[in-house]
Amino acid sequence: MTELYNFLASWQLFPEKGTYEVCNRPKSGIYKIQLRENTRQIQIHMNWVSFEDQAFESSYAVYPTGQLQELHDNDVADFIKCSVIDSLNFETLFFKNDKLVLEVHHDITPKGFLKVTQKHHKENDNVAVNSEIYHKQMSVLPYSSSVSGALIRPNEAGVIRHQALSAMEEQTNMMLTQIRQQIELLAIQAKEIQKRKELSMLIYDAKLSFSPVIGQVYYLYENADGSHILTMIGPKEWKGKAPYKNFVSTVRLLADHTWKEV
Numbered sequence: 001m002t003e004l005y006n007f008l009a010s011w012q013l014f015p016e017k018g019t020y021e022v023c024n025r026p027k028s029g030i031y032k033i034q035l036r037e038n039t040r041q042i043q044i045h046m047n048w049v050s051f052e053d054q055a056f057e058s059s060y061a062v063y064p065t066g067q068l069q070e071l072h073d074n075d076v077a078d079f080i081k082c083s084v085i086d087s088l089n090f091e092t093l094f095f096k097n098d099k100l101v102l103e104v105h106h107d108i109t110p111k112g113f114l115k116v117t118q119k120h121h122k123e124n125d126n127v128a129v130n131s132e133i134y135h136k137q138m139s140v141l142p143y144s145s146s147v148s149g150a151l152i153r154p155n156e157a158g159v160i161r162h163q164a165l166s167a168m169e170e171q172t173n174m175m176l177t178q179i180r181q182q183i184e185l186l187a188i189q190a191k192e193i194q195k196r197k198e199l200s201m202l203i204y205d206a207k208l209s210f211s212p213v214i215g216q217v218y219y220l221y222e223n224a225d226g227s228h229i230l231t232m233i234g235p236k237e238w239k240g241k242a243p244y245k246n247f248v249s250t251v252r253l254l255a256d257h258t259w260k261e262v
Helices: 001-008 157-204
Strands: 011-014 028-036 042-050 055-062 069-070 078-087 088-096 097-107 116-120 126-134 217-222 230-231 246-253 259-261
Touching: 001 028, 001 078, 001 097, 028 126, 055 078, 116 230, 157 230, 157 246, 157 259
Parallel strands: none
Antiparallel strands: 011 028, 011 126, 028 042, 042 055, 069 078, 078 088, 088 097, 097 116, 116 126, 217 230, 217 246, 246 259
């Protein structure tokens, strides 16, 4: 059963990443895979919400032994078989009237997503495929997307929970976005202050032959020996070549006595 470790989680759907030949694309969804310790069965539970805000759910349990098992209370199939291929792949097959009607392949992608591929076998050997991508979530939400095999019934309570959770998620996401923007702004401000500090340390260590005035623009040069000098003469104001090695920056003295590059 250790091969199933990577799958045992609650997975949230990326609706825009899926392809749907059977049923319409859902608005949101959860695919939950659990291990029943007392029975050693895999419990797969799915909830999904349509764009019309209809909530549906589906659930089944199966032993991952690769043997054919009877599936009770299910309109889709009479028997089911679950096989674990390796730690990144397992599949469940659904049979009705001795015919394969549905294949559900579960794969962990290189990026750690869960890919669920449903192959619906129809009459005349036609196959319709749904492909869904999920990401692992830290908490369990009560809605999801998949119709992979069990009888699906509308769940009115699920609609109510979904609407409440959608409102909650919208509000918390808005607050988190505001906090993130504030953090990003503080980071920019901190970087700017650090830059002003470093520039100020350089200027106060430079040669000054006058008393700088707050708000006035000055010009910082580097001497041949690596020292610095601050003057009121800009690079274009020298008659001929400037008597300094390099022009460094145009700076202004601020009211807090820090220097800012302009």
